Each structure stands twice: as C-alpha cells, then as structure tokens.
Amino acid sequence: MKRTALLPGLLGLGAVAPFVAAAEERTRLTTEHADLWVAYQPDDPTNKLALVVPDHDHGVTFLSNQVALVVAEAARTDLPGDIPPLGQAGDPIWILPQTQDPALLFLGLSAEAVPAAVFPQGLTLHLRAVEGPGHFFAWQAGLGGLDIRVNTRDGLDETDQLPLVPGSHAHWNLGFTTNGVYELVFEVQGRRAGVETNDFSLPTPIRFEVEPLPPPEEKPFIRWQREQWPEVTDDAVISAGADPDGDGVVNAAEYALALNPHVPDRDRLPRLRLVETPAGRQWRLEFEPNPAATDILFRAWQTGDLSGATAWQTVAGPRAEPTPDGRPRLIFEGAAPPAGQFVRWGVEFVP
C-alpha cells in the first residue's frame, strides 16, 4: 500500500495532514488445513467462478492477495531415486503432501461449494503462470505410481491443469525444487449445463513461501530510521508521519530531502521562485532529493483558488536535471498567472 506525506509549498496555504497507511501484510498459513477453494457466484454477471483460500482451522477465508501459503523447511526431502520430471536421486524437493503432516500446511483443492448439477462436466484448475526461483509440480501417488498433472519444468500449457469435482475436494502433492517465494497464477474453468461457453475465474495469483526464505531486503526508509534512531522503536518518533524535532516537517519529508530529523531545519525546505522562460513566466520548485531514498516519489499539485471552487490539479513531473556538479536535482514547474498560483507538494512511498 502506498504511504503519502504531503507538505505545503511556499505559495500554498494551510497544513495538510500526512497520510500514512499501514503497509500491506499477508497472513501466513503454516500448519493449518486450508484449501484453494472455488467459489461459485451465480449472480455475478462476469465472474461466476472465483478462487479464495479458506483457513478451516480458524474459520477465516482470505482473498488470494491477503495470504501466503508457507512450505516449511520440514517439507524438504531428497528424491529417493531418479523421478522425472521431479528430479534426480538426491535432489532436494519441498513437498506439501497429499496426506496430512501435522508439521506442514495441509492444502487441498475444493469445489465443495460448486453444485454438481450446474457444472456437470466438472471444473479444471489451470496453472497459467509461475514466478519463482525453481520449478513446481502437482501430482498424486497411487498403485500405479505418480500421476503428475502440473509440471513447470517443461513450460506451461493447457496440460498443466488439475481436475476439480463439483461438490467435492481433493489433495495433491505440491512440490517445489528450491526455496524462495513463488507466485503461481491459477484460473478455474468450467461450463454450466445448457451453456455453450466456459466460465473462467480471474487469473488468481497465489503466493507460496518455501522456507528458508532469504532475509528480506531492508527498505531504504527502514534503514534511514535505523540509522537515525538506532535503538528507538516508538512510532511517535520514527514513523513516516512523526515530527520529532517539531519543525513542521514530518520524517517522510526529512528523509526525502536528506534533512536532519533531530533539529528544526524547516528553512532548508525547497522554495518556490518565479522564472522567465520562452513559454512565459513560470513558477519553479527545485530541490535535491536524498539519493538513498529510492522508495519515494515526489508529487505536486496547483490551484489558483483556495476557496475550493477550483480543484487541485496534478503537476506533471518532476523532471530530473542534475546540478552542474552532477548531483541529482528534481524540478516541478508550471505557469504563473498574474493572479497568483498556489502549489503544494508531497512525497509518496512506493512498494
């Protein structure tokens, strides 16, 4: 989720409260009984099928972007022999097994909520895309050996699909060839009785976190917080919207402009000035950003009237124009009518 802090420009009036929203977090399912669950939405004109993730142990259902399915390190084993296409003897593989292991996530595929009479030919779950550090497989094992239905080692095509029986559920072995974060994009298909075309779900990305995960890369703002306040965790001091030096410049802006968050230094904020250009008189806001602040964007808006009669309009840019000695410099610019113009600017965190 984007976090934005706004600051008024010198020609603007009135403080604008910074908006700092919580970062997006996913619920990690580790040992629960969960399903990739097909929801049937008969009243939805376009998306009659959808894929969600219920956690049966806690009675909670998640949208796909709210959850991460964890494949714990205990899922790692070595192939007992050459088992193409899974790999060769001794190769590591992480498996969420078809039969429950209390130490692992027990992930099923379910079409229990789909009426069999509506989809008499059944449903299929297609793997449409995969992004991750290794290969992914789905199979069942029985008297006849392994029945491998999804195999990304040879690419993806229409054969990479799993059957779903309306009204029922199934368990598959889900295998990953190395640890890391995988995003598998699934799509459910089915044809209703009496209809000549298939219904499709939206392509639904499901995140699997195969442990051990590499340590997360520290975001630049987090690093700045840690460097500025090594032992402090109090949000009233270190958060993006906090202003511990009381100078009216929140930390997000102090960070974005490489100001000092420990001493009042509002006088170092960029100032608007008027410039004459071939296009006429312009206002200009130029400043040198913090080169380490790669996780922010600068925004600017302008209006000719603060009464509310005229909406704030987004100013294009900023354009990058390094200083003569090569330091980064950003410039916002806009027409400066004789009646005056109000400008405000802000910074926005990017994921």
Place this chain on the structure above:
Amino acid sequence: MNLKTTPSTVLWSAAWPAAAAFGLAGALNAQTVLRSGHMDLGVAHDNGALELHLHAHDPEPDGTEFGPGEAILEVGPAAQTTVPANPQFAFLGAPGDTLYLLSATENPALPFLGLAAEEVEPGLFAGDLLTLTLTGAAGPGEFALFTVDAFGSPTVHMNTRDGITAADHTTLLAGSHGHANWAFSAPGDYDLTFVASGTLEGGGSVSSDPATFRFTVVPEPGPAALLVLGGLGWWLARRRQS
C-alpha cells in the same frame, strides 16, 4: 454422494452377481447405501465419550450421519483393479491379483471415503492424536488400509492378511481429516469393526464402543453374468410380445 434410502438395497451373493449389479436385489433392511460422493469415517467426542459414525458431505444434506449398521458402503465395479508388480505392494496379494480399491484419490463413481476427527476439538487429547484400530473383520476376502507417500511408497496401517492385532491401526489428528486407500481382495460383504481411542491431555484414556460398518464389494459383471442378464432380458422381451 449417491444416497439411496429405499428400504431395499442390499443383497449380494456370489450366485447372483449380475442381478445384484443391476439393482434387482430383494428387500432386506432399511440401510442406506452410499455409492459415491465424499464421506468420512468420523470420530466424535461427545460428553466425554468417543463414538464412530459415517459422516456424509455431499450432495445435500451435508452432515448427514449414519451410525454403525445404518448405512452400507458400496464398493462398486469401478473399484476393480489389480495388484501392481511393484513388490512394495505385495501386502495386497500377488501381482495381477484382482483388487477392489476405494482410493485416496476421488473417483466420482465410488465413495470417496476419508478418515476424520474434525468433530474432536483440538487440545482435548495428548498431541491431538487419536487412534483408530481395526478390531474385527468378517468377509469373503482380505482388507487393507494404506496410504501412499509422495513418491509412491505405501504405508500399511491395517491388513487382515496377517491377522488382526494391535498393529492394525492408524492415527487421526483432532480437528482434521485425511484420505487413505481401502482395499478388498474379493467381492462380497465385509463387516469391519473399529475402535477409536485417545489419551486425554490431563491423563487417562478414552475408547469408543466397537463400531461395525459394512462394505459391499460389487464386482464387474463377468461374461457368465452378462449372459444370464442377456438371457433374462430376452425372456422378458419374449414375454411382453406373447
């Protein structure tokens, strides 16, 4: 699930396989025959006691429960297969022997029979573990319950081929369910008796009463049976014409 609740359903006899396979059996009792759909052999914990039942999930009505003797699990002709050559499966018989299998993988033509302790609240039993033990088996052949790991290697939980001992058990996790393979070596009626037990978190153990469930294994109609049935059809047709 295909629920048939008419008071008539079960009559299997080696002498009348074709008639039975085509539903011409006579009335015996009011047991429900479960022929397809998802269901579990479930363990419940009520008022300090464990009990066993069959718990049907689909189609409607989900949650229908059948106590011992109230339903028959029909292992239909689609279950017929053969023992594979893989020596790991020798516990089922000789390679090529006929086998009737309710698989851990759903076949819509057969009961998809799981093992469930979803009705047992986690935290009551030590390790959340319960044991389901086979204590009796009566039938025309052998019975085995086994699972297969991700690489195709079986784990045998119950097998009557070597007698019935305390080793014929499997473990269930409170609050959860799973699927296993139910194998029968010959057609006919099998009465399997199970006991569920567990050690309470605070000490002491609890066991269910023995509960017997009937499985009826229906073979694929053989040439002789088809001949009999064809003859029956021909006779009926002739009778209508006359």
